[in-house]
Amino acid sequence: MVTGPARTRMDDLTVERVLRVVEAIPPGRVAAYGEVGSLVGVGPRLVGRILRTWGAGVPWWRVTNASGDHPLLARALPHWEAEGIAVKPNGRGCRMGEFGADLEVLRERARPALAELEQTEGP
Known part of the structure; x- marks a missing residue:
């Protein structure tokens, strides 16, 4: 697979990192x-691809597009x-200003799970 700024190699570590961040999004x-x-x-x-393929076991419903719209809203x-x-009134998702996670809080919530992955990977 091609790697670089435009494309990132999807490996097990990348998949697990995404899933762990999604798990860290607080309820609500x-x-x-x-x-x-x-x-x-x-x-x-x-x-999105990782969630579509491997996201059934994490709170996938907490991930939206930048406008707060959810492709699987039903x-x-x-x-x-x-x-x-x-x-929100358009019926496509939620208001990010009201329900969007604080990214610094999310980073801190995800930090232990991500650090655990780094330790298991080793040099």
Whole structure:
């Protein structure tokens, strides 16, 4: 697979890093694909691909596009309702200003799980 700024190699470590950041998004909050990617060092499309393929075991419903819209809103709604995430008037997602996770808090919440991965990888 091609690597570099435009394309990042998807390996097991990258997949696990994305999934661990998603697990760290607090209930009742969402983060955009690009925000999750920025914490891991990958692009938003790769985050989406990882969630589509391996995300069933993590709170995938907490990841939206940059506008707060969710591509699987019908499936996400029961989770959103349980967590108190309200759908915005256009019916496509939530308001990021109201429900978006604080990225510094998310970074701190994810730090232990990401550090654990780095320790298991070794040199």
